[in-house]
Amino acid sequence: MIAPPVNTTDTADDLKKVIRFNINNPKLLTIGFSEFYIAPGDSVNMNFETLIQTKFDYKDSTHINSGNVFFTLYNGHPQPQIDAYRANFSAALNHIGTRNGLDIFLSEKHIHQLADSYARLILKEFPNIKADEKLSNEIKKYCYINVTRFLIYDLCLSYKKPTKNPEIKNNIATNVNRIITGYHSQKDLFSSPDYWMPYSRAYFFYKDALKLDYNGIIEKFDHCNDTVKQYIILRCFRDGITGMQKVNGSFSYALEKFTYPPFKEAALKYLSDPNLGSQISRNLNSTLRNTEIFDTNDKKLQYLDVFKTSTQSYILFDFCGTWCKPCLDEIAQYSQNQHLDNSAKVKPIWLFFENDKTKWIAVIEKYHLKKENCFIILDKGFINEFAKSFNWAQEFPHHFLFTKEGEMIDEKAASLNEFNEDELKTNR
Missing domain, CATH: 3.40.30.10 (Glutaredoxin)
Known part of the structure; x- marks a missing residue:
């Protein structure tokens, strides 16, 4: 959760906002942690309610007035069954204490089973989506992507627990590698707006849990295509991690690593930072x-x-x-x-x-x-x-x-x- 800006909106009284869309084709819309399927002519009615009856806290109860609701991931309408399912498989993973148990739970077959169950809950919650075959398929992709993301996130937390058995920790690292390899083999996911999330979680696992340096992180994604590798290099640059030396006082030559236009644009911004590549401090300045x-x-x-x-x-x-x-x-x-x-x-x-x-x-x-x-x-x-x-x-x-x-x-x-x-x- 990101801190509010200095001039925070006063939500002592509930606020209501309406956004109307001028689009010719259906689009996916992301607002905060909520995602929607928007058709031409649709509008979004956003109700902001106070959280614990304080002036500055709110919860986002965004919903669609008309058209197809894609569904909300967090906040938004209460989805107790969906939230409970996420919590249940997370708890089940955390209670597994054997290597064999982890291997079975994190197998590609079981991940797809978890994703299918997740999709069925969403389609049950939103029957208007189920009637749309194209959108239903997008939901199934979304669920596979997010179950993969959730699992890697939970594994990272589990790995970092001080009491975790070293043998289990090694097995966790092996399974993260295997999950990413399996995820990368799903060639039909690239068009999803959430495609990068599992790679992002894996990156943080390698950086924060395994404490790998630039070269070690990049090596973990050797089996991935060039666009994914560019994404990981970009994440490293954003976090000030590089395995390169400056040439003529800068890293600008590294732009040649990027051929995907959005990544190249972002890389140009990061590479212009004069502090890029400097060692992160371990002491208070x-x-x-x-x-x-x-x-x-x-x-x-x-x-x-x-x-x-x-x-x-x-x-x-x-x-x-x-x-x-x-x-x-x-x-x-x-x-x-x-x-x-x-x-x-x-x-x-x-x-x-x-x-x-x-x-x-x-x-x-x-x-x-x-x-x-x-x-x-x-x-x-x-x-x-x-x-x-x-x-x-x-x-x-x-x-x-x-x-x-x-x-x-x-x-x-x-x-x-x-x-x-x-x-x-x-x-x-």
Whole structure:
């Protein structure tokens, strides 16, 4: 979830917007995390409702007034059966504890079975789509793409759990390779707007879970066609990862790697960044250290003060916000056991990113968070500076593990609910 802009729309009262389309042929429309099939003459009626009766939080209940609803992936109309199905196969995957069990669950045959079941639920939910054979086929493609994406995402999370058996972790990596190979063999998927999602998830698995460098990541996609390889190279460039040397002070010669016009255009932007190829920092720079924050008593501090006052060797940050429903869900889960509150090794810190100070104290008190572990930041420049320094995509919630000296240990740490302090070193 991405933080709202500084000038956030006030949604204390429900808002309604109508978008009408002037198109000659049917189109696929993406709004946020929702996707729609739009026919000529259709319009979209967008209702924004307040989330937890606060002025700035909303949920998107977008729907189509007329024409065929393609369907919504997240937010939008309640789809309990579809959501439950996604949650069920994710939970089933996470409970598999053997290599053989993983191999069976992640086989190409079973992935197609999962996708077919997913498609049947959607077509049942939207019978008007079922009557359209062409659109039904698009739904089936969509479901295969997204089941593949979900599985790789879940495997990445599972791999990164500190308690995961090393043998199982190796098997997870093998299965991710096999899933991508099988996915790439499906030649009829390229026209789908979601085609790149599984490749994106695999890229993050290799980068963030396996910690591969540029050459290691590229090698994982050797079996793919040239367009996919260009996409992966582009992702590397976007994240400042390159295996090349500058020529005459730049990487512009690398443009020859791109023949697909949209990728070449994006590459030109990334390659013009003077910081491309520089090593991502593992320590806080002076701008971050000196950023102004406030504690629950409204005392002005610097971000560095969180580190200076820690008696624990490690600090686990939860970057969150009262406007972020996933953040609140995680905080609610943590409040049920609060297992890090008295840790001698790691100090949990909730850093609230807000537009003002009106709501965060109420959240802290509602979920019984330790007030001395909670801070608020109003400086929007901190987000950009932190993202640039630590390759953060600015999504919320996000968790970072630092040493008390200010060195980044894990830029994608487990959530405070799942974090296992027993895996931390004690000799710091």
